[in-house]
Amino acid sequence: MTYGRNILILSIIFLVGSLALNLIGPIWPIYINSLGASMTELGLVFSISNAVAAVMQIPSGFLSDKYGRRQLHALGTLLAAFPPLMYALVNNWFDLVPWVMLSGFATGIYIPIRWAIIADASSTETMAKVYGWTNISWLIGSTIAPFIGGVAADLLGIRFPFYAYALLIFAVFPLTLLMKETRRKPQSKAIEQKSGNVNFVNGYLFTVVIFSLINIIQGIGIGVTSPVIPVFVEENFLVDYTFIGILYAIGFGVASIIVQIPSSKLSDLFDRRKVMFVTFGASAPFFLLFAYSRNTVELIILMFLSNAILNSSWLAFQTLMMEATPSSKWGLVNGVSATTFWIGLMLGNALSGILWDGWGRYAPFYASAFTIGISAIPPLFLKETRVKAKSLR
Numbered sequence: 242m243t244y245g246r247n248i249l250i251l252s253i254i255f256l257v258g259s260l261a262l263n264l265i266g267p268i269w270p271i272y273i274n275s276l277g278a279s280m281t282e283l284g285l286v287f288s289i290s291n292a293v294a295a296v297m298q299i300p301s302g303f304l305s306d307k308y309g310r311r312q313l314h315a316l317g318t319l320l321a322a323f324p325p326l327m328y329a330l331v332n333n334w335f336d337l338v339p340w341v342m343l344s345g346f347a348t349g350i351y352i353p354i355r356w357a358i359i360a361d362a363s364s365t366e367t368m369a370k371v372y373g374w375t376n377i378s379w380l381i382g383s384t385i386a387p388f389i390g391g392v393a394a395d396l397l398g399i400r401f402p403f404y405a406y407a408l409l410i411f412a413v414f415p416l417t418l419l420m421k422e423t424r425r426k427p428q429s430k431a432i433e434q435k436s437g438n439v440n441f442v443n444g445y446l447f448t449v450v451i452f453s454l455i456n457i458i459q460g461i462g463i464g465v466t467s468p469v470i471p472v473f474v475e476e477n478f479l480v481d482y483t484f485i486g487i488l489y490a491i492g493f494g495v496a497s498i499i500v501q502i503p504s505s506k507l508s509d510l511f512d513r514r515k516v517m518f519v520t521f522g523a524s525a526p527f528f529l530l531f532a533y534s535r536n537t538v539e540l541i542i543l544m545f546l547s548n549a550i551l552n553s554s555w556l557a558f559q560t561l562m563m564e565a566t567p568s569s570k571w572g573l574v575n576g577v578s579a580t581t582f583w584i585g586l587m588l589g590n591a592l593s594g595i596l597w598d599g600w601g602r603y604a605p606f607y608a609s610a611f612t613i614g615i616s617a618i619p620p621l622f623l624k625e626t627r628v629k630a631k632s633l634r
Contacts, residue, residue, distance in 0.1 A: 245362075246421065247358060247421055247423055248362050248371065248375065250417075250419055250420050251355060251375065251420070252374075252375055253378070253413070254318070254355075254413055254416055254417065255376075255379040256378040257412070258318075258321075258379070258382070258409075258410065258413065259379045259381070259383050259386065260382040260389075261325070261405070261406040261407075261410050262406065263382055263385075263386035263387050263390065263489070264386045264387075264389060264390035264393070264405055264409075265403055265406055266386070266387060266489060267387045267390060267471050268390060268391065268394050268399055268471065268482055270283055270287075270467075270468050270469065270470075270471045271399070271471050271472060271475060271482075272400075273286050274472055276331065276332070276333050277334050279598070280468075280472070280593070280594035280597045280598050281594035281595055281597075283334075283472075284469075284590045284592070284593040284595065284597075285590075285591065286337055287467065287586075287593075288587045288588075288590040288591040289342060290341035290348075291464070291587035291590055292345065293342045293344075293346050293349060294345035294348040294352070294579075294583045295580045295584045295587055297345070297346055297348075297349025297350055298352060298353050298577075298579040298580040298583065299353075299573070299576040299577055299580050300576070301313060301317070301349055301350045301351075301352075301354060301572075301576055302353040302354070302357065302572040302573040302575050302577065302579075303573045303576060304572075305424065306572035306573050309422050309424045310361075310423055310424050311417075311423075313350055313351075314354045314355065314417055314420070315414070315418055315420075316350060317347045317348070317350030317351030317352075318410065318414050318417045319414050320343060320346065320347035320350070321344065321347035321348065322411045323340075324340040324341065324343050324347070325344075325403045325406035325410075326403065326407035328340060328403045329401075329404055349579075349580075353578070353579045354575075356575040356578075357571045357575045358420075359375050360563045360571045361568075361571065362423060363563075372555075372559050373502060373504065373556050374501075376501055376555070380497045380498035380501065381494075383489075383493055383494035384490050384495050384498055385490065387485075387486040387488075387490040387493075388483070388486040388487055388490040389486070390402040390405075390482075391481070391483040391484070391485055391486020391487065392482075392483050393405070394486075395481055395483050445565055445567065445570075445574075448562070448565040448566065448623060448624070449574060451619050451623050452558075452562050452581075452623075453578065453581035454581075454619045455616055455620065456582035457581050457584055457585040457588075458585065458612050458613075458616040458619070459521075459613060459616045460581070460582045460585015460586040460587075460589060461608075461612045462528070462589065462608070462609045462611075462612035463586065463589060463609070464585060464588065464589020464590045464593065465590070465593045465605045465608045465609050465612070466589075466593065466609045467589070467590065468593045469593050469594070469597055471485050473602055474540060478536075478540070480537065487541070488540060488544060491545055492540070492541055493544065493548050495545070496545040496548040496549035497548055497552045499549065500549050500552055503553070504552070504554070504555065504557070505556050507553065507557060513557035513626070514621060515620075517554045517558055517617070518618075518620050518621060520550050520551060520554035521551065521613060522617040524547050525610045525613040525614035525617075526610060527544075527547035527610075528547050528606060528609040528610045528613055529606050529607060529609070529610035530543050531544055531606060532602075532603050532606035533603075551613065561626055562574065564626035565623070565624070565626050589608075589609075592605070
């Protein structure tokens with residue numbers, strides 16, 4: 242009952258948090274640009290936030306394993322409400338720096354804990370499904386909020402969505418206090434092997450290294466275009482904020498949400514390493530083709546395809562990582578995973594403006610397609626847990 246209650250509450254937190262964050266997601270780079278930032282400085286703002294988040298996530302995961310998840314999760318959620326309020330009040334891009342640092346600090350606290358709570362509440366057999374349904378809550382927000390944020394920015398001014406973001410996080414914070422502690426007490430190695438929750442063959446540290454490598458490479462691939470896509474679209478197609486919201490709502494939100502249930506079946510039925518290999522490799526070309534769109538319809542279609550194919554791998558990725566590591570270390574492992582992804586984002590964000598200013602506006606998209614493509618190689622070095630989990634029954 243406790244775990245079911247926590248998953249329900251966490252799903253609501255995911256939904257509201259996603260609504261809040263994605264209200265500003267499509268307009269955030271344009272807003273920074275409007276405050277006088279060059280493309281290189283724009284990438285720097287993104288990079289600073291991600292750097293702080295990366296630094297915090299391993300300590301957060303470790304502390305949640307040792308002392309519990311509930312209080313740290315509540316603290317991170319509360320702190321996340323203040324930065325968007327301050328974003329709306331600044332007058333130049335440099336004044337954003339301390340607040341994006343606080344945002345990264347808050348994100349670094351709660352991200353690994355949320356994924357660990359889901360793992361706490363799941364069995365080997367249900368983990369992929371629980372991750373999938375919880376992730377749908379986040380993706381519903383990702384689908385609805387960009388459009389709402391774009392319309393609000395056009396009608397009420399570009400600063401209005403930032404106030405709404407802060408209000409939503411303040412409103413959802415009390416729910417974090419209603420959650421119960423889910424941290425599992427450390428079990429003996431023999432017990433965990435018998436339960437099938439962890440595979441200790443050859444140790445789990447090698448597995449963590451491989452997943453970390455995937456995260457860094459993909460973080461670079463995603464981070465190198467995330468600051469520049471709204472600016473690229475606005476300059477090349479002369480669209481308003483509403484269209485940019487529609488682009489993200491369909492190209493990311495809808496694309497990600499429709500693959501959740503099919504991807505949970507892929508994770509359960511097929512070799513998870515091969516699922517990752519195929520989806521990583523197949524999605525890569527579309528990250529480049531997006532930049533060569535000839536009209537707004539092609540922009541939406543190509544963004545949709547790149548994200549739908551890539552996100553088909555997420556449940557296989559997360560489930561394999563959890564099954565291959567001890568449950569007593571899930572907070573730490575999720576912290577390491579989140580940290581390495583955010584390190585990749587930080588590097589990609591830092592490179593985005595440099596590539597744009599130095600090599601032209603298409604350069605970030607070439608870099609994105611290349612790095613997403615080569616991220617398909619590391620999964621081949623992992624060991625499949627799905628087959629081994631069956632053999633232990």
